[in-house]
Amino acid sequence: MNNKRLIKKYNKLAKNYTTPVNTPPLANYRKKIIKKASGEVLEVGVGGGVNFSFYNKEKVQVTGIDFSENMIKYAEKAAFRSQVKAIFLCEDVESLSLEANSYDCIISTLTLCSYSDPVETLNNFNKWCRKDGFILLMEHGLSTNKAISTFQYLINPVFHKLSGCHCNRNIIRIIKKSEIELTKVERHMSGIINLIWAKPVK
Numbered sequence: 001m002n003n004k005r006l007i008k009k010y011n012k013l014a015k016n017y018t019t020p021v022n023t024p025p026l027a028n029y030r031k032k033i034i035k036k037a038s039g040e041v042l043e044v045g046v047g048g049g050v051n052f053s054f055y056n057k058e059k060v061q062v063t064g065i066d067f068s069e070n071m072i073k074y075a076e077k078a079a080f081r082s083q084v085k086a087i088f089l090c091e092d093v094e095s096l097s098l099e100a101n102s103y104d105c106i107i108s109t110l111t112l113c114s115y116s117d118p119v120e121t122l123n124n125f126n127k128w129c130r131k132d133g134f135i136l137l138m139e140h141g142l143s144t145n146k147a148i149s150t151f152q153y154l155i156n157p158v159f160h161k162l163s164g165c166h167c168n169r170n171i172i173r174i175i176k177k178s179e180i181e182l183t184k185v186e187r188h189m190s191g192i193i194n195l196i197w198a199k200p201v202k
Contacts, residue, residue, distance in 0.1 A: 025188070025189075026193075029138050029188065029193060029195055030050065030051055030054055030109060030138060031054045032186075032195060033107070033109065033136045033137070033138045033195055033197075034051050034054035034055055034107065034136070035054060035056065036105075036134070036136055036197070037055060037056070037059070037060055037105045037107060037136065038056070038059040038060060038104060038105060039059070039060065039061070039103075039104030039105055039133070040060075040061050040063070040102070040103050040104045040105070041055075041060045041061065041062045041063065041103065041104065041105045041106070041107060042062075042063050042065070042098075042102070042103040042105070042106045042107070042128060043062055043063070043064045043065070043106075043107045043108075044065050044093045044106065044107070044108050044111055044121075044125075045065070045066055045093065045108060045109070045110070045111030045114075046064030046065060046066045046071065046072070046075045046088070047066060047068075047071050047074075047075065047110075048071055048074035048075060048078065049064070049074055049075030049076070049077070049078025049079060050078065051107065051109060052075070052078040052079050052081070052082040052084050052086070053078070053081075053082050055082065055084050057082060057083050057084045057085070060084065060085070060105075061085045061086070062079070062084055062085065062086040062087075063086070063087055063088075063089065063103070064079070064086055064087070064088045064089070065088070065089045065090075065091050065093055065096065066088075066090065066091075067090065067091060067092040067093070068090075069090050072088045072090050075088060076088060093111075093115070093121060093124075094115055094116060094117070094120075094121060096124075098124075098128050099128075100127050100128065101127075101128070101129070101130045101131065102128050102130070103128055103129055103130060103133060104129075104130055104132075104133045104134075105129070105133055105134055105135070105136065106125045106128060106129050106133070106134075106135045106136070107135075107136045107137075108125075108135075108136075108137050108138075108139065109137070109138040109139075110138065110139060110140055111139070112137070112139045112141075112169065112171060112174065113139065113140060113141065113165040113166050113167065113169055114164055114165045114166070118169065118174050118178075119174055119177045119178045122174070122175060122178035122179070122180055123178055123179045123180075125180060125200070126178065126179040126180045126200045126201060127200075129199075129200040130200070131200065131202045133199070133200060134183075134197065134198065134199050134200075135180055135196075135197075135198040135199065135200065136196070136197060136198075137171075137175075137194070137195075137196040137198065138193065138194070138195055138196070139171045139193075139194045139196065140167070140171075140192050140193055140194070141167075141168070141169045141170060141171035141172075141192065141194060142168050142169060142170045142171070142191070142192075143190045143191045143192045144187065144190060144191030145190040145191065148190055148192070149168070152167050152168040153168050155167065156168045171194045171196075172185065172194065175196065175198065179200075179201050180198045180199065180200055180201065181198055181199050181200075181201050182196065182197075182198050183197045183198055183199055184196070184197040185197075
């Protein structure tokens, strides 16, 4: 699925990426990751802004990026409701150019599934994050349960065609191939949900 078609799809589905994707247990996982954020924060694939309710508004200044204009509109409203200081860029993260060492914290929740080159995207996170900063991820991927992972491989072609998202990516392996350094990992829901605390390597 090319990006123009994907952007069009997400523009149509933007409302579905607000409250409906923040139901338990995902909301609890988001909260666990987001509460660590501080300083100048880059949130990639900000979507409908469902993470804003979990930020400590006294500790962060967020730059939210998404390639869907409609997603950005919902994210702006979410930031306003949560009184989080934020600016937004309607850009494709995969072609985005930012200055090195620009952010104290980089956050991604449920976005690595859709990038054409997730390792290169993580390497950009490494470049954009300051030396003493941190990278926080909540990503879905290949289950540690063999039966479930087999099913994920079987349905992935259709899943990707419909959603633009891969359901069978080995998130931990992808991160280990990148330049960032894992510091802590938690896996939930038969290993499908990965909570990841990492840091840049300079």
